[in-house]
Amino acid sequence: MKFxxxxxxxxxxxxxxxxxxxxxLYQTSTFHQNDIDQGQPFxxxxxxxxxxxxxxxxxxxxxxxxxxxxxxxxxxxAITTVLLSFSKGDHLVMCQNIYGGTFQLVQEVFxxxxxxxxxxxxxxxxAWQEAIQANTKAFYLETPSNPxxxxxxxxxxxxxxxxxxxxxxxxxxxxxxQLQEPLTLGVDVVIHSATKFxxxxxxxxAGLVVTNNNTWAETLHTNQKVFGGILGTEDCWLVLRxxxxxxxxxxxxxxxAQAIAELLENHPKVNRVYYPGLPSHPGYATHxxxxxxxxxxxxxxxxxxxxxxxxxxxxxxxxTAVSLGGVESILSYPVTMSHACVPENERLAxxxxxxxxxxxxxxxDTEDLLHDLQQALNTI
Ligand SMILES: *Cc1c(COP(=O)(O)O)cnc(C)c1O
Numbered sequence: 001m002k003f004x005x006x007x008x009x010x011x012x013x014x015x016x017x018x019x020x021x022x023x024x025l026y027q028t029s030t031f032h033q034n035d036i037d038q039g040q041p042f043x044x045x046x047x048x049x050x051x052x053x054x055x056x057x058x059x060x061x062x063x064x065x066x067x068x069x070x071x072x073x074x075x076x077x078a079i080t081t082v083l084l085s086f087s088k089g090d091h092l093v094m095c096q097n098i099y100g101g102t103f104q105l106v107q108e109v110f111x112x113x114x115x116x117x118x119x120x121x122x123x124x125x126x127a128w129q130e131a132i133q134a135n136t137k138a139f140y141l142e143t144p145s146n147p148x149x150x151x152x153x154x155x156x157x158x159x160x161x162x163x164x165x166x167x168x169x170x171x172x173x174x175x176x177x178q179l180q181e182p183l184t185l186g187v188d189v190v191i192h193s194a195t196k197f198x199x200x201x202x203x204x205x206a207g208l209v210v211t212n213n214n215t216w217a218e219t220l221h222t223n224q225k226v227f228g229g230i231l232g233t234e235d236c237w238l239v240l241r242x243x244x245x246x247x248x249x250x251x252x253x254x255x256x257a258q259a260i261a262e263l264l265e266n267h268p269k270v271n272r273v274y275y276p277g278l279p280s281h282p283g284y285a286t287h288x289x290x291x292x293x294x295x296x297x298x299x300x301x302x303x304x305x306x307x308x309x310x311x312x313x314x315x316x317x318x319x320t321a322v323s324l325g326g327v328e329s330i331l332s333y334p335v336t337m338s339h340a341c342v343p344e345n346e347r348l349a350x351x352x353x354x355x356x357x358x359x360x361x362x363x364x365d366t367e368d369l370l371h372d373l374q375q376a377l378n379t380i
Contacts, residue, residue, distance in 0.1 A: 003062070003178055004247035011061035012054050023054040025237045045233065047225055055236045058243060059198075059208045063172075063190055065183030066210035068217035070224050071236055075173065075193025076101045077229035078207030082169060082189055083140075084227070085219045088114035092138050093131040095122030095152055097145035097350070099171060100338050122152040123283065129160050138167040144174050144287070147299045147334050147358040148351050149274045151283025154290050158186030167216070173197075173325075177210075178250050179292045188213045189220075196325025197296070199242035200249050204235045249327065249363050253296035256369055257361040263370055264300045269307070269377045271355065274299040296361045297324055299334075305354035307380045308333060312357075314376035317368055324360030329369060332358040 001010055015023055026049055031042045042048050052071050060069035072078040079102050086092065094106065096119040106117045120127040122141060139161045143152040158168040170182045173193040182190050192198055194206035211217050224230060231239070254277075261275035273280075276287035277294015287294070302308050312320055318329035322337045332338065339352050361369065 006062055007244050007247050011058040013058075023051055023237070023240060025233055026050045027233050046228055046230055049230075049233055049236070051233045051240070052231060052236045055208075055231070055240050055243075058240060059177070059192070059194075060210055062243070063177040063183060063210040064181040065212050066177075066190070067212045067214075068210065068220070070209040070220050071194075071231040071239070072207035072209070072224070073229045073231055073235075074205045075099075075171075075191070075195055075207040076105070077227075078191050078193075078209050079171070080105060081220065081223045081227050081229055082191060082209060083110075083115075084113075085216075085223060086115050086137055089135055090137045091116040091118065091133050091135045092140055093118050093120055093128060093136060094140040095142055095145065096120060097122060097148060097150050098140075098142055099146060099173075100341075102140075102142075102171070122157075123150055125153060125156045125160065128157050132160075132164055132166070136164070136166060138169055140169045140171075142171040142174075143180075143290075144276050144283070144295065144297070146174065146297075147274075147332070147338065147356065149174075149276050149281070149283075149297065149299060151276055151281070151287045153286045154180075154182055154187060155185040158182075158188075162186060167213075174297055175291055175295055176246065176250060178246060179254070179295060180290060183210070183212050185290060189216055194239050195323065197250060197253075198246060198325075199239045200246060200325060200327060201238075201242050202323065202326035202328065202330075204238045204242070206231050206235055206239050208239075250296065252363045252366075253361045254293045256364070256366040257296045257298055257359075258294055259366050259370060260359065260361060260373060261294065261298050263374065264298075267374075267377055269302060269380055271301040271303065273301075297358065298361070299356060299358045301353055302355040302357065302380065305335070308335075308355050308357055310380040311376050314379040315372055317364060317372040318359065318362070324358075326360070327363050329362035329364060330360040332360070334358060 056069035060066040118131045161168040168187045169189045170187045192208045264270045265273045275298035318331045
């Protein structure tokens with residue numbers, strides 16, 4: 001089954017009890033038990049709920065190579081539940097360009113739990129190898145990274161992990177299961193903020209995890225139950241609905257993103273474009289090998305903070321907001337949004353300059369987006 005068909009038919013999309021073409025919202029906390037000695041599939045909604053079960057089977061089906069899926073109240077709940085599977089004394093190696101919430105978790109909270117982390121330049125495979133210690137348990141990566149879209153060689157990192165009996169965990173939010181297939185490249189656990197492209201409508205906060213490893217599946221099942229950070233029934237239903245159109249949404253968004261990146265790259269008011277679908281991107285060859293296209297997120301740099309402000313004021317189609325992956329295009333300003341807490345010198349050293357803008361490309365008509373961005377650039 002190809003991807004778009006799988007999104008519609010590849011998992012339990014029809015209610016077993018009634019034949020309803022949309023899995024109903026099983027809005028219940030508990031389930032009547034006919035016989036107190038007989039087990040039954042559902043007993044209490046934190047342990048399992050039919051609507052959540054459909055979503056969890058759904059994500060396991062569309063993440064190529066996946067066997068077990070788990071739904072959480074947010075991407076961060078998913079990440080925390082995965083990472084709190086490690087123990088006091090364990091060491092993790094992580095990419096240095098990492099989602100801000102994950103960074104804060106491992107930097108501010110993990111020291112209290114005795115879980116140690118080393119950050120490496122994710123684009124350098126030797127750095128991953130060199131960071132391994134006797135107590136290293138896992139590699140954790142994100143590719144492309146946010147907001148500068150640096151590219152990590154997934155198969156390369158997972159290969160080093162395998163040689164050293166380490167688990168590889170990957171945040172796959174930016175590329176979705178549609179554009180990148182980490183489990184087929186050796187990753188063991190894939191995490192998605194379903195808040196973004198999977199749900200796709202900027203109306204739900206949700207996280208999903210997929211694995212093909214039975215030991216991890218058992219651990220995650222227990223942790224999901226005892227930490228309790230499950231995704232609520234109504235939000236499961238919304239993600240199930242949003243997911244069905246992801247194929248079409250991503251096709252439109254990525255087509256526009258490529259056209260926009262090409263326009264910006266050749267525009268005199270733009271210093272620099274970060275988009276892994278451009279041959280000028282340093283990670284282009286690696287990305288091309290492991291992903292279907294450049295994705296729907298790009299960043300670009302204008303002259304300075306004033307130029308960025310003028311640009312935000314002049315655009316009329318995208319909304320200005322944090323987050324990404326919605327049907328509407330979203331412009332973000334890392335300096336005052338995602339990286340507001342990062343000290344200026346550190347932020348500049350990372351390449352997050354005052355002129356940097358991130359664009360998550362929605363499903364509007366490509367021509368309208370190109371026209372709007374062009375007219376906004378003309379005002380600066
Ligand atoms: C948004 C995001 C998260 C966190 O997800 P929430 O749903 O906001 O908790 C994690 N990783 C990446 C790459 C993200 O973009």
